[in-house]
Structure formats: structure tokens, C-alpha cells
Amino acid sequence: MFGEVRAVDDLSVAIPEGAIGLVGPNGAGKTTFLRLLLGLVRPTTGSAKVLGHDIAEGVPVRERIGYMPEHDCLIPDMTGVGLVTYMGRVSGLDANTAISRAHDVLQFVGVEEERYRKIAEYSTGMKQKIKLAQAMVHDPQLYIFDEPTTGLDPRGRTEMLDLVRVIARSPGRNVVLSSHLLPDVETICKYIVILDGGHQIAAGELSELLTGSADRLRIDVRGDREAFARQLQEAGIEADATPSGVHVARKPGVEAAIFQTAKALGVEVRYMGREIRSLEEFFLELVQRNEARGA
Amino acid sequence: MPLLGRRHRLRAIIVTGLRREFKRPATIVATAVGVGLVLVSSIVIVLFLGAFLPGQARDLSFFFVPASNGAILFFVTLMASVVGSALIADDLNSMALTLYLSRPITHADYLVAKAAILAPLISMIAVLPLVLTPFVAALLALFSWTIALEAIGLSLLLGLLFTAFYTSVTLLLSSLTTRKSYAAAGVFAVTFGLTIPADILSSSIGNSTLLYISPWEDYLALARAAFGVSGNELDWPWALAILLAATVVASLATYLRMKAVEVVSG
Numbered sequence: 001m002f003g004e005v006r007a008v009d010d011l012s013v014a015i016p017e018g019a020i021g022l023v024g025p026n027g028a029g030k031t032t033f034l035r036l037l038l039g040l041v042r043p044t045t046g047s048a049k050v051l052g053h054d055i056a057e058g059v060p061v062r063e064r065i066g067y068m069p070e071h072d073c074l075i076p077d078m079t080g081v082g083l084v085t086y087m088g089r090v091s092g093l094d095a096n097t098a099i100s101r102a103h104d105v106l107q108f109v110g111v112e113e114e115r116y117r118k119i120a121e122y123s124t125g126m127k128q129k130i131k132l133a134q135a136m137v138h139d140p141q142l143y144i145f146d147e148p149t150t151g152l153d154p155r156g157r158t159e160m161l162d163l164v165r166v167i168a169r170s171p172g173r174n175v176v177l178s179s180h181l182l183p184d185v186e187t188i189c190k191y192i193v194i195l196d197g198g199h200q201i202a203a204g205e206l207s208e209l210l211t212g213s214a215d216r217l218r219i220d221v222r223g224d225r226e227a228f229a230r231q232l233q234e235a236g237i238e239a240d241a242t243p244s245g246v247h248v249a250r251k252p253g254v255e256a257a258i259f260q261t262a263k264a265l266g267v268e269v270r271y272m273g274r275e276i277r278s279l280e281e282f283f284l285e286l287v288q289r290n291e292a293r294g295a
Numbered sequence: 296m297p298l299l300g301r302r303h304r305l306r307a308i309i310v311t312g313l314r315r316e317f318k319r320p321a322t323i324v325a326t327a328v329g330v331g332l333v334l335v336s337s338i339v340i341v342l343f344l345g346a347f348l349p350g351q352a353r354d355l356s357f358f359f360v361p362a363s364n365g366a367i368l369f370f371v372t373l374m375a376s377v378v379g380s381a382l383i384a385d386d387l388n389s390m391a392l393t394l395y396l397s398r399p400i401t402h403a404d405y406l407v408a409k410a411a412i413l414a415p416l417i418s419m420i421a422v423l424p425l426v427l428t429p430f431v432a433a434l435l436a437l438f439s440w441t442i443a444l445e446a447i448g449l450s451l452l453l454g455l456l457f458t459a460f461y462t463s464v465t466l467l468l469s470s471l472t473t474r475k476s477y478a479a480a481g482v483f484a485v486t487f488g489l490t491i492p493a494d495i496l497s498s499s500i501g502n503s504t505l506l507y508i509s510p511w512e513d514y515l516a517l518a519r520a521a522f523g524v525s526g527n528e529l530d531w532p533w534a535l536a537i538l539l540a541a542t543v544v545a546s547l548a549t550y551l552r553m554k555a556v557e558v559v560s561g
Contacts, residue, residue: 038397040558059399063298067397073390077315089307090398092298101296134394139296 019168021185021206022178023279024195025287030178033195034144037176038062051141051174063092066135070146070178074130076120080111083119084133091138098137105133109163125156132163142174143167149184157184164188186279194283196290202282210277218275219246219258223267231261247275304400305408312382312412321377326419329370334424337361341432353438358446359522361428362453368511370420371461372486379413379465380478383553388473393558402553406466406546414462421461422454449521457514460538463545470552486511503528513538 024030035041037050039058048055051064075083081102088098106115109129114122119130128148135143148164149157165188168175179185185192192209194202202209221228229241235257238249248254255272262269277285316322340347340360351357386392395405426447433443461482468481493509496502506512506529513534518524520531 040396059301059401062397063399065397067393069390069393069397071390071393073393075386075389075391075394086307086311087394087398089311090304090395090400092300092304092399093296094299094303097296138298 016191017174018191019175019177019189021189021192022176022195023180023182023185023192023283027197028195029198030195031146032198033193034067034146034176034178037142037144038065038067063138064141065144066138066140066142067144068131068135068146068148070150072127074119074127074134077118079118080115080122080126080130080133081106083130084115084137087134088137093138101137101139102133105136106130108136109133110159124151125153125159128152128156128160129163132160136167141172142176144176144178146178147180148177149179149181161187182279182283192279194286196287199290201286201290206279210279210282211274215250216275217248217250217254217258217272218244219248219269220271221246221262221267221269223262223265228261228265228267231265232258235261244277244281245271298399301400301404304398305404305411308395308400308405308408309411312408313415316378316412316416322374322416325370325374325377326416329366329374329420330423333361333364333366333370333420334427336364336366337424337428338431341428341435341437344437353442354523355442355445355449356522356524357438358425358429358450359518359524362425362450362518362522363515367421367424367457368486368490371417371457372482374417374420375413375461375465376479376482378416379462380469380482381475382409382413383466383469383549384472384475384478387470387556388475390558392553392556396558402550406550406553409466410462413465414458417461418454418458421457422451425450425454446522453514453518453521456517456535456538456542460510460542460545463542463549467545467549467552470549470556507533507537510538510541 022030022033032041036043036048036055039050039055039061042056050061053061053064055061075086078086081099084102084106085098088101089095093101103115106129109132111126111129111133114126119127122130128151132145132148135145145164149160152160161184164175164177167173168177168188175188177185177188186206190206192203192206193200219228225241225246229239229246232239232246232248237251237254237257240247248258258272259269261267337360344351344353344357348357348360351360383392386395392405396402400408429438429443429446429450432438433440438446464485465478465482468478468485469475471481472478490509490511493505493507493512497505506516512529516527516529516531516534517538519527
């Protein structure tokens with residue numbers, strides 16, 4: 001609770017190991033959720049554990065977390081290697097290990113000779129890499145990436161996502177990726193938590209969430225989609241034409257009726273199977289449903 | 296990967312902070328000129344005691360003279376504004392506070408480390424010359440070692456109290472803004488904005504109670520009492536209470552201010 005505002009309410013989720021996406025519109029409670037994970041705020045009611053540690057412990061939780069903030073937060077008069085080493089030492093590494101790890105992680109993120117230059121002289125892409133390196137230096141078990149591709153050009157974005165993907169696939173490493181860019185989340189994460197208005201509106205395996213219910217079919221056709229849907233409706237089949245295809249309610253004998261209708265209309269069925277939505281479609285559907293419920 | 300404890304983490308912040316400060320010409324100049332001037336002027340007074348202060352007894356009360364050197368006030372203020380004003384304000388401005396507080400340290404650890412960067416630098420002006428002066432005086436056989444050691448102990452206590460006051464007030468001012476120049480101006484305002492009006496008003500209306508609002512006058516009241524100098528217009532216990540209370544309140548206010556800063560923002 002912040003004053004009278006309940007920033008995150010009734011959030012109950014067990015997040016498995018691996019890469020987890022955290023998405024939601026502005027004001028959904030993502031930032032508060034990250035603060036909770038970092039042990040920087042405590043829930044007014046309930047509890048949370050990160051890697052087996054109660055978040056109220058704070059310091060032991062943060063020992064195991066590498067946080068890459070969204071906003072610019074680097075110390076401009078330090079060099080890249082100086083800052084990453086310094087952050088390693090503040091995390092508890094001894095001086096020699098911190099220096100050695102700083103060079104290793106800078107190599108990993110692709111900061112070469114520039115590591116000896118002052119951060120004030122770096123490009124946005126370079127700064128993002130330094131932010132990633134400082135999150136990695138103490139070899140944490142859990143990485144929290146807050147909008148890691150913000151401000152990057154397409155090439156920089158691809159590079160950053162590749163780095164995040166490598167980390168997410170490393171054994172024993174877990175990633176929480178908070179992003180407005182749903183395709184980024186879709187390509188990296190296996191599990192997703194969707195927040196809206198401080199509430200969790202969906203959580204689960206991404207593949208399961210995006211695959212629609214077994215009692216709906218999506219059909220891609222070449223030809224007049226609207227006429228095809230209308231014809232199915234006239235045949236007593238529940239069908240809707242949408243930009244992503246024709247969605248049909250499954251019932252016994254529906255497949256045969258679909259092919260007969262297609263043949264009669266001269267329409268070619270190119271795909272017929274379970275409904276699969278993009279994360280964006282799923283997200284918008286959930287948010288609209290949530291808004292309608294609120295209204 | 297094994298991680299060392301809290302003490303090591305704090306030491307990393309302090310050592311790196313001091314190293315960064317001693318790379319800045321402003322810090323080097325403030326330290327060198329401040330320590331040099333205060334120390335040299337104090338030792339010159341010791342050496343030429345008869346000429347400067349005819350009739351001054353060679354007892355503990357002499358050491359009030361170096362302790363009340365106005366250069367201490369000026370250079371402590373200068374050091375606090377040059378170094379201290381940037382310590383938190385720069386981290387707020389660059390948002391580097393996020394980096395610190397997402398690490399395994401607490402808000403209190405961060406503040407202790409920042410205080411431990413500033414306090415040694417202030418104490419080089421507020422403590423070191425005051426401790427060295429009796430030591431040199433005893434070495435030159437101008438004072439007995441008994442008096443010198445007593446003076447060293449009292450100077451240490453006085454200097455540390457003054458250092459603690461300026462450290463806590465400066466960090467509070469630094470935590471209130473993202474611009475170090477504002478915090479620096481605030482340090483000068485606390486020093487001279489309280490001392491000069493307090494002196495003028497108390498003498499013009501003849502009420503010495505107003506002097507309590509000046510941290511320098513409170514410090515002088517304590518120094519007079521410590522070194523046994525007569526003519527104290529202020530009660531030293533009240534002066535001590537005011538300086539201690541201001542130090543504690545400023546520290547608490549800084550802590551609360553830091554807790555209120557949102558280091559993870561969306």
C-alpha cells in the first residue's frame with residue numbers, strides 16, 4: 001500500500017524456474033511487484049519468498065538477484081570496467097574476483113576496449129550492456145530485467161534479446177523479464193504473469209495460455225472469409241470471421257461441414273486447428289475483459 | 296559464488312568514494328589549504344604566544360585559542376560543501392542509488408558508508424590540527440605533557456562532535472536535492488546564515504539566548520567549558536544538547552528521506 005493506494009492486490013502466484021515474463025499496462029503494478037521481489041517494500045498483508053528466502057529478509061534476497069533497471073542509473077565519471085568491478089565489490093565479491101568477473105561479463109555482453117572509457121561517453125546500447133554486466137557480475141541465481149531493450153535500435157535490441165536468452169537458458173539461472181514489448185516476452189519466456197490494475201489477471205505457461213480452448217477451432221482460408229463464416233452460421237455452426245481467421249465452435253461433425261461449405265463456396269482451407277493467439281492478442285483480450293468487468 | 300559480508304561491502308563503498316574524492320582537484324585543494332592553514336596558524340600562535348596573547352597563562356585554557364580559530368568554521372563548511380553536498384545528490388541525479396539499493400546492502404548501510412566518506416575529510420580540519428597543536432606544544436616543551444594530553448583528549452571530543460554535526464547536516468541537505476550546488480549553498484546557509492544573524496541580533500537586542508541557533512556559537516560554548524575559559528554567554532549543557540539533537544534529527548531525517556526515494560520506478 002502506498003498511502004491510500006493499493007498498488008498490488010490479491011496477487012497469489014507460484015513462479016516456476018526458468019524465464020518468466022511480467023506484463024501489464026501502465027499502472028498495472030509491475031514496478032511494485034519488482035520492488036517486492038527486491039525486498040525494497042514489504043507487503044501489508046501476505047508474504048512472498050524468492051529462491052526460498054522471505055522477501056522481508058531483504059539483503060539475503062538481493063544477494064541472489066541481479067537487477068537491470070529500466071532507467072539510466074550508471075555513474076557517469078566511472079569507466080565501464082570500474083563500475084562493474086565496484087558493483088561486484090558492493091555485492092560482496094573480493095577485489096580480485098570482482099575484477100576478474102567484471103572482465104568476464106563485459107566480454108560476454110560484448111564491451112571490448114570501450115570498457116576503459118568513461119560511461120559518460122557511451123552510447124545508449126553500450127550503457128544497456130553495462131547495466132546488464134553489472135547485474136551479472138556476482139553471478140546471481142535470479143535476474144530481473146526491467147525493459148532491457150528500451151531505447152535500443154533494432155540491431156541493439158536483437159543483441160540484447162540474444163544475451164537475455166542465453167542467460168535464461170543457462171542451468172540454474174532464472175529470469176524475470178518485465179517489458180511492454182510483448183514480442184520480446186514471447187520470444188524469451190516460457191511462463192507469464194499478466195497484471196492489470198494491481199491484480200493478476202493471468203498466469204501460466206505461455207504455450208498453454210496462447211493455445212485457446214480445445215472446443216474452438218481456427219481456420220485460415222484463401223477466399224472470401226466473411227462469406228465462408230456466414231455460410232457456416234447458416235448451417236447452424238457458431239462461427240466468427242476475424243482478421244486472424246475464422247473461429248468456429250467445435251462440435252461433432254463440424255470438420256466435415258467446414259470442408260463441405262468450403263467446397264461449395266470455392267474457398268481453400270489452408271489451416272484448421274486449435275486456436276493459437278499471439279501474446280498481444282491474448283493480452284488485449286484479457287485487458288478488455290478486465291476493463292469490461294470493472295465497468 | 297561466495298560473497299563476503301556487510302563490512303566488506305561498506306568498505307568497498309567507502310574506499311571507492313574516498314579514492315574518487317582524492318582525484319578531484321577541489322577536494323585536494325580544500326583539504327590541503329584547510330589543514331595547512333588551520334595547523335600553521337595554531338602552531339604559530341603556540342610559538343609566539345607571548346607576542347600574540349600577552350598575559351595568557353600556559354595552562355589548558357590556552358588551547359581554546361586554536362579550537363576557536365575561525366578558519367576551522369570556514370574550511371569545515373567549505374569541505375562539507377565541496378565533498379558532502381555531492382555524495383547523495385549525485386547518486387539521486389544519476390539515479391545510481393538504484394544500483395546501490397538493488398545490491399545486498401540496506402539504506403542504513405548506504406548512509407553509513409556515505410558518512411564514512413565525508414567524516415574523515417571534515418575531521419582532517421576539525422580534529423587533526425587541534426590534536427596536533429598540543430602535541431607540538433608539548434614536544435617543544437612549551438606545555439607539560441599532562442596539559443597537552445588533556446588538551447588532545449578534549450580537542451578530539453570537540454572536533455568529533457563538530458564533525459558529526461556537519462556530516463549529518465550535509466548529508467541531509469544532499470539527500471534533499473538532485474543538484475549538489477543547492478546542497479552546497481545549504482551548507483553555507485546553515486553555517487553563516489545562522490551564525491552571522493545570531494551574532495548581530497543577540498548583540499543588538501542584548502539577548503544571548505539567540506546565540507544557541509548558531510552551531511558555531513554552541514561549539515564555542517562547549518570549547519570554553521572544556522578548556523576552562525571564562526565569559527561563556529551560553530550554558531554548555533544546552534549547547535551540547537542542541538548540537539547532539541541537531542545531529543541525531545538530521546541523521547534520522549536523512550534516513551527517512553532515503554527510504555522514501557523510489558529506487559525502482561516504472
